[in-house]
Amino acid sequence: MKNFKKIAFGLLVGAMAIGFSAFTSAKSNNYVRVSKALKAGLIVDNFIVQPTLDNFTEQSAVNTGMCHSTATRQCAYSVTTTGKANIPDQSSYSADDIDDYVSNGWLSPASGSSAALY
Structure with missing residues (x-):
């Protein structure tokens, strides 16, 4: 039973880490898209x-x-x-x-x- 609790806890922590990293990646990708959109329309010549x-x-x-x-x-x-x-x-x-x-x-x-x- 002790090993089962350790395994269940390990799976729970792993699932949470994967879940949180999925949200973090999506957020940073949106930020990159927004920053590129803000840079459009700026001077191009020197x-x-x-x-x-x-x-x-x-x-x-x-x-x-x-x-x-x-x-x-x-x-x-x-x-x-x-x-x-x-x-x-x-x-x-x-x-x-x-x-x-x-x-x-x-x-x-x-x-x-x-x-x-x-």
Whole structure:
């Protein structure tokens, strides 16, 4: 009888462990799916440039030799690692957007960039 109680207790503990691990796995899989969905729609290019005054667009690469005229903001900004995780993918960005992204550390002036248009 003593052995039967040990075996029954062992089976009960094993069944509980399997049951709890099944719920834990399902929960973590749902979390991964949600986090991927939240990451969709973020900026994909490495630079934001200013082709017209206070209007900015994404570029995959820049040539800061193309900076011309004068402007109050940089002609090109590099997207930082944290910027890649926070800046939404949009067709264009306003001057206020750029100021906000720079203050958050999501953008930094591209190497060789100046206060000009791209």
